[in-house]
Amino acid sequence: MADQPKQGMENFYYENPELSDEAKAILKNYSGIPETEQTAHVRAVRDKAWQLYRYPCIGRFAFITFSIGQSEHYHDALQRLKSGQNLLDLACCFGQDLRKLVIDGAPPENVVGSELEQGFIDLGYELFNDSPEKLKAKFIAADFFDNSGSPAPGLEEHSYDMIHAASFFHLFGWDEQVAAWDRALKMLKPKPGSMIFGRQTAVARATVLKHPATRSGEMYRHDLESFRDLVAGVAEKSGIEVDIEVHYVDGRLGAMSAEGWKMVRFCVSLK
């Protein structure tokens, strides 16, 4: 586990989660956790995760909002999974978005979660009170930037029809984002319609941020134009033709919006 400066993250540590009706229903019906115990349960797992690494989305319980379901591409993705296509949830943390897909009817063998920290994958089983026997989806613990030798099984080129990535690319500086997008685009099956979709924080005017949640200490925060420029540049370099959709969305960002942060949703699909 990488060391992380602990200062500057207090604003992102919320006392209690606000559980939506959807979250309550999933915790009750899928996980068997009575409503009276849900808040304490979610908080207890969050506190263990906070000790592993202090990401804002963990501190402020963003994981329990199942952000994939708010994507305009969610229903398309779900139908494609039901018809046999596959999806990687890149940097899946607890695997909440992957579980939402399975709960909504996606065949579990068609969804894969990849995540740097095995500890977050393990806490996902605790959060949702399930097990590898109950949830047949595959999880891969691997560093997405690892290019020392052959990729971890499941992270090879041309493996996926769809990749979902929420709050991942924004963690890094420009050059690392270029490397991550290059790898992700090459992991798509090379055919029209293969896509990478998700959401991340953004700003009105692109900037480099110092942020204690990053390992390098620096994040490149996009506006719409810089996002398009980065992805288009990566795709062009590899001779991949893409459509790039990206737009700002309203979000419940609390402490984040106080710092001028916004949220974008994006979908990059192969032509």
Ligand SMILES: C[S@@+](CC[C@H](N)C(=O)[O-])C[C@H]1O[C@@H](n2cnc3c(N)ncnc32)[C@H](O)[C@@H]1O
């Ligand atoms: C901010 S969280 C977002 C998690 C989840 N996608 C969500 O929306 O709740 C970022 C995740 O990226 C993972 N991560 C960071 N660096 C990574 C890397 N090099 N390879 C794979 N995952 C990484 C972290 O462990 C963490 O789970």
